[in-house]
Amino acid sequence: MAAKQDYCNIRPLTHGPVPSKDLVMTFPSVIAIDGPVASGKTSVGKALASLLDYRFVDTGMMYRACTLMALRAGIDPEDKVNLGIMAEATSLQFVASPDGDRLLANGEDVTDDLRTPEVQEAVSLVAAVSEVRVAMVSEQQHIAEDGRVIMVGRDIGTKVLPHAVKLYLDASVAERVRRRFVEEQGTMSAEDVRANVELR
Numbered sequence: 730m731a732a733k734q735d736y737c738n739i740r741p742l743t744h745g746p747v748p749s750k751d752l753v754m755t756f757p758s759v760i761a762i763d764g765p766v767a768s769g770k771t772s773v774g775k776a777l778a779s780l781l782d783y784r785f786v787d788t789g790m791m792y793r794a795c796t797l798m799a800l801r802a803g804i805d806p807e808d809k810v811n812l813g814i815m816a817e818a819t820s821l822q823f824v825a826s827p828d829g830d831r832l833l834a835n836g837e838d839v840t841d842d843l844r845t846p847e848v849q850e851a852v853s854l855v856a857a858v859s860e861v862r863v864a865m866v867s868e869q870q871h872i873a874e875d876g877r878v879i880m881v882g883r884d885i886g887t888k889v890l891p892h893a894v895k896l897y898l899d900a901s902v903a904e905r906v907r908r909r910f911v912e913e914q915g916t917m918s919a920e921d922v923r924a925n926v927e928l929r
Contacts, residue, residue, distance in 0.1 A: 756781060757893065757894035758876035758877060758878075759873050759876060759878055759879075759880070759890055759893040759894070760777070760783070760878075760879045760880070760893060760894050760895075760896065761879075761880055761881075761885045761886035761889070761890045761893040761894070761895045761896070762774045762777075762879065762880070762881040762885065762886075762895075762896045762897075762898060763881075763882070763883065763884065763885050763886040763887070763895060763896070763897050763898075764883075764897055764898035764899055765883070765899060765900075765905065766883070766905065766909065766925075766926055767900070767904075767905040767906070767908040767909040767912070767926055768898045768899050768900045768905055768908075769898050769900060769908065770881040770882070770898055771787055771881055773896070773898060774787070774879050774880075774881040775829075777879055778879045781877075781879075782877075783877045783878055783879050784875075784877060784878045784879070785829075785830065785878075785879050785881075786823060786830070786869070786872055786878060786879070786880045786881070787830075787881055787882065788865065788869055788880060788881065788882030788885060788889070789881075789882055789883075790832050790840070790843055791821055791832070791865050791868065791869070792852055792855060792856040792861070792865060793843040793844070793848050793852050794819070794821055794832055794834045794839055794843060795812075795815070795816050795819060795821075795855055795856075795861055795864075795865070796848050796851050796852040796855040796856075797834070797839055797842055797843060797845075797848050798815060798819050798834055798835070798839075799812055799815055799851070799855055800847055800848065800851060802815060806851040806854035806855050807854060809858045809859075809860060810860075812855060812858045812860065812861050813858060813859075813860025813861060813863075813864070814860075816858075816860065816861040816864040816865065817860075817864045819834055819835060819864075820833075820834070820835050820836070821833070821834055821868060823872075824838075844912070844913060846917060849913070849917060849925070853925075866888060866889050869882075869885075869889050869890075870889060870890070873889075873890055873893070880893075902923075902926060905926050906922055906923045906926050909922050909925070909926055910922045
């Protein structure tokens with residue numbers, strides 16, 4: 730039996746009198762946005778979260794943080810056993826800031842280190858490790874328990890939050906390459922970006 734989806738009541742913003750109860754809009758408590766890499770999940774998710782005054786969580790940052798911590802610890806991206814142990818032992822926490830959420834790994838703000846070429850090269854390998862995914866999925870589900878959250882990432886609507894309201898975004902390869910190239914801010918060549926996008 731499918732789990733019951735919680736909903737939040739939100740009144741539309743107006744500049745006039747307080748609207749009647751009939752105008753109260755009901756939105757799902759948890760929204761999952763899925764889709765391939767660089768399909769616009771983050772842009773749409775942030776805009777929707779701002780509109781609804783929901784929390785926004787980019788699960789990709791969590792896998793990048795795990796990758797960064799593994800590289801710092803000298804763990805091979807293909808060492809599944811030690812990657813799983815490291816992921817389970819790593820404490821990840823999102824903290825609000827004027828520029829958007831920052832991600833703390835074991836108490837350290839690692840946000841600015843998540844898009845280095847080294848992390849970019851290894852994150853797909855680390856994220857594919859089942860033990861890592863188990864640890865991350867558990868943490869993501871814990872975050873979603875508080876409700877009023879929009880969570881984006883691959884497999885977010887199928888494996889992480891199967892009972893959430895789901896949105897799926899897609900875009901052409903050319904558009905996805907353009908988006909990712911802008912995101913990487915010169916840390917990767919256009920050719921490397923295209924190869925990475927087509928791989929994922």
